Amino acid sequence: MVKMGPSSSSKSQAPENYQVLLGNTQLYHQTQHTQKMSVHHIITHPDFEKLHPFGSDIAMLQLHLPVNFTSYVVPVCLPSQDMQLPSNVSCWITGWGMLTEDLQLSPPFYLQEGKVGLIENTLCNTLNGQRAGKGETYAVHEEMLCGGDFSTGKSICKGDSGGPLVCYLPSAWVLVGLASWGLDCWHPAYPSIFTRVTYFANWIDEVMRLTPLPDPALAPHARSPPKPLRAAGLPGPCAALVLPQTWLLLPLTLRAPWQTL
Structure with a gap:
């Protein structure tokens, strides 16, 4: 890491x-x-x-x-520009960020990891739009990628920015996304937004x-x-x-x- x-x-x-x-x-x-x-x-x-x-x-x-x-x-591995991700691909996030909005990682500060699924951008915008406000919507655009796990609440949080989103494709781990932003990381968490590396x-x-x-x-x-x-x-x-x-x-x-x- x-x-x-x-x-x-x-x-x-x-x-x-x-x-x-x-x-x-x-x-x-x-x-x-x-x-x-x-x-x-x-x-x-x-x-x-x-x-x-x-x-x-x-x-x-x-x-x-x-x-x-x-x-x-x-x-x-870096992905090619035309790489297609299967819907059931196994993806993981890692980082040393906050565990929730008000709970910091405690000593000895072990690297945290979580399995997440990929969420289609249209659905992701719908979910984020339910929370967007204050005069501005933070939309998920084509150069972004959305991921999360609604059952476990796994998501990136404060301090995880820059971390990798890696997915296991046939015979290789591929860097699919870079942790960029999110709304909050309470459970159930809102989707996490990543920079789409293929773009x-x-x-x-x-x-x-x-x-x-x-x-x-x-x-x-x-x-x-x-x-x-x-x-x-x-x-x-x-x-x-x-x-x-x-x-x-x-x-x-x-x-x-x-x-x-």
């Missing part, structure tokens, strides 16, 4: 103010498997919130050094192709770049040789805090 935290202002867009911790399952506890990475470049989507609240809520982080994949730090597949590919690679020698506490290795726990299409990567995805909620209406 990725934990990203600024060393100063939470609204800063300066890469030097952030560090990325890989391989943590407890929020404040690092182990021998933790990788602490410095950020070289933050690329925000140019259309963020230009058309509607939380629109194009996505950014890419380029790290100074490649990630060394291990059995504790494993990549997830931005071309933009992600373009950023990776056109952005120059950083010079590893200029990285803080530079180490030797890791050798390519087979990533543990990735069956099927993603089990091929995985080259060390320097890119991470997250929503732009670095600047846009959780919204409770």
